[in-house]
Amino acid sequence: MAAVQGDATDEMLMVRYQRGERKAFVELVRRHNRSIYNFVLRQLRVPSVAEDVTQDVFMRLVQNAAEFKHEARFLTWLYTIARNLCIDQLRKLSHRRHASLDQPQRDGRDQTDAQLGETIADPNPLASAERSALSSEVRSSIVKAVDSLPDDQREVFLLREVANLPFREIAEITGVGENTVKSRMRYALDRLKDALCDFEEYARALR
Amino acid sequence: MDCEKFDRIVLDLLYDELDELTSAATRRHMEHCARCRAIGSGLRATREVGALPMVEPPEGLSLRILHAEEQATQLLPIGKRLGRGLSLLAGYAMRPQVSMAALLMLMIGSSLFFLRAQPGDREHVLVTERGVPESDNESVTIVPKKADAPEPARMATRPAPSPRSEDGAPRRERAVEPKPEAAPLSVPFAAAPGGQAAAHGSAALGSSADDKDLDGNSEASSDSDASYDAAMAAYRDGRYSEAQRRFDEISALGGPHAANAALYGVQALRRVSGCPTAAPRFEAVHSRYPGSVGSDAAWQAADCYRSLGELARARQNYEQLSADPSYKTRAKEAIAELDQRVADQELAARRATTATAAAAKGKAPADSAPAKPADGGK
DSSP states (O other), X not given: OHHHHHHSOHHHHHHHHHTTOHHHHHHHHHHHHHHHHHHHHHHHOOHHHHHHHHHHHHHHHXXXXXXXXXXXXXXXXXXXXXXXXXXXXXXXXXXXXXXXXXXXXXXXXXXXXHHHHXXXXXXXXXXXXXXXXXXXXXXXXXXXXXXXXXXXXXXHHHHHHTSOOOHHHHHHHHTSXXXXXXXXXXXXXXXXXXXXXXXXXXXXXXX | OOHHHHHHHHHHHHTTOSOHHHHHHHHXXXXXXXHHHHHHHHHXXXXXXXXXXXXXXXXXXXXXXXXXXXXXXXXXXXXXXXXXXXXXXXXXXXXXXXXXXXXXXHHHXXXXXXXHOOOSOGGGOOOOOOSOOHHHHOXXXXXXXXXXXXXXXXXXXXXXXXXXXXXXXXXXXXXXXXXXXXXXXXXXXXXXXXXXXXXXHHHHHHHHHHHSOOOOOHHHHHHHXXXXXXXXXXXXXXXXXXXHHHHHHHHHHOSTTHHHHHHHHHHHHHHHHOHHHHHHHHHHHHHHSTTHHHHHHHHHHHHHHHHHTOHHHHHHHHHHHTTSTTTHHHHHHHHHHHHHHHHHHHHHHHHHHXXXXXXXXXXXXXXXXXXXXXXXXX
């Protein structure tokens, strides 16, 4: 059964889950738990919040399972839920930031950025010890470059790079035209390129 | 391909979303255009180096999700639960195996329904089969030709299909036996083409059953059969007086063999006493038993008249028989033969008259034979 579910598409699993097969849901969580978490984490930048939002994404899937049409693409549906939850959460965080402007220098944004930088640049301290300092610096620059992107560009960049969705589906999720999506992606890549152009790895890749 | 178009599709090229032809055209353009080549290389290097490092989700996140899902499923409102159950049932119902099984059951059910249904009102359908099967009574009997007996009609031995009487019971047929008849009688039977004689003979012999239906009394029937068989045996053995007596008794008693017995009785009388006595009896049988037996009697009466020289009466009978389909051909042939015979007799009479006149004058001898006497018939 596990082999059969491993071969099944996401849409087939979702239909099975609609019929009450809980194993199908387990398989869906196993497949997309990591990418959803990373997408949410890059958007919200707070790991604990990202964890809760990731759980909420799958709970929304459970609650709205009956509304899923088997003609629809599962990933488009799932990332639409994730995106909407992220937007809601960003609004809440933004409201909280404005409310704490009178607090000392270490506000939530700076703190979360520092935490996220540590998490992403050094997710595994034991393994990273063997890596070069330059690689760590490159990854940190990448993260900073992505974080510094405007929301709309970062959203498109993450849907393309993390979720690996085609531009057509990203346009569907974000509700803008495909050319707009490509334009935002192009800007995001240009910014990333600017952040990386001083590193030797980038120079080697250019050759 | 130009640089403007390249700018539009360079991201599709980077993420392999171009078809093969466009991709090849774009790569050819990059080979000749330094600007586009630099753009493409820069984007590719950015993507290779700047791939976002993926963060592993915290341990236990999956378990938390599954636990939350379990709780959420239990807390689902009853409407959604019913919908999910219905969806589950519908999913099973839509499987091809279930559809095929349902179709098969429908076919079997409809077949049983139509097999059970019988058109019409069964209370009014009553079929009663009486008598004995034909195969028990029908037999093939070939009687060898007797030296002293007249040539039996070449009727064959296969009876005609037994028709049914009006009440639906099968007509009972006796074994077909060839009639030992006088030669003149046998000729028309033998001349009948293609087994018509057989059919006719069978019909003649079985006509008694046409006239009177069997009542199913097996004892009386067996007694009658035995008497008839004894009479026929006497007839075939040449004991015509005894045969005539037995046939007359059977005919007087009536029954299924009365008609045939009457006919055979007169035939036996003809053997004993000759045509002068038998001819009126044949006429009586003809009058009493209309049908095939009566026609047989009329034919034999005509035969007697012809042998007695009463050609006018014989012709009269033949003309009557020409209305009977089974005798039509033979009757016409017999009439033609009679006409020829009358013409011959007239010619002979004229010649005799001429010869007599010549003899009276004593000049010319009689040069023609006297007319043949009429057939001395029995």
